[in-house]
Amino acid sequence: MYELDDLDRRLIAALREDARMPITRLAAVLKVSRTTAQARLDRLLDSGAVLGFTIRARHDRNSIRAIMMIEIEGRSTSQIIRRLRGFPELIALHTTNGGWDMVAEIEAAGIGDFDRILREVRQIEGVLNSETSLLLSSL
Template structure:
């Protein structure tokens, strides 16, 4: 099934919300919670995956059980028209879990996770050495509330 531009409807969004709260929920549990047939949930979920609306399923690990226990957000200013090249370089860092373009004073926001402060320091230095990175500001994430 190829859909040019798939837009999730209200039921799709409810299924996604349920999976965000409990990614291990069975199809039957989701169907019961939403008041629809199990087959409906299966078909909708298949379509959400096939169209790329759902990219995958993951596990959230308690901070004290996470090997990557140093988490930070780095805002990056890029010079001139080098954004594409900077993004390509940043995608090569396994420690950068997500990379976002943004507006305002900063051009990019990087979600960084490392296993130690030494690794974190290394990543910061390497990012700042990339041609086209003009400035950066990094904040460590301390406690999830």
């Protein structure tokens, strides 16, 4: 496994801010040569330390965002994950420990969609219990 050093961590942090940053700009931000920046990025990709690049979309200010904790019955986790991935309103799924088995991040266009998604998730066979908290402010 490739061990990250300070330059690797700074490179990853810069890409988290702007995954589309050109390599010349990335090199300038890191205060290294273009060749060094490219070599480090290639090594991070080849080692699997960086799996890919993505975007962060601005959340619609009128959308309803929430976290839903989900308790799952027995060994039905794989089936439930497949079902949950079919809901576009669930923007991320996480397994967790403690009293809940999963956490889902929800973003719904309005209260009607929010109510519908809560109801549909709770109706999935194998979902025993859930608790949802609205996200009021992002800090």
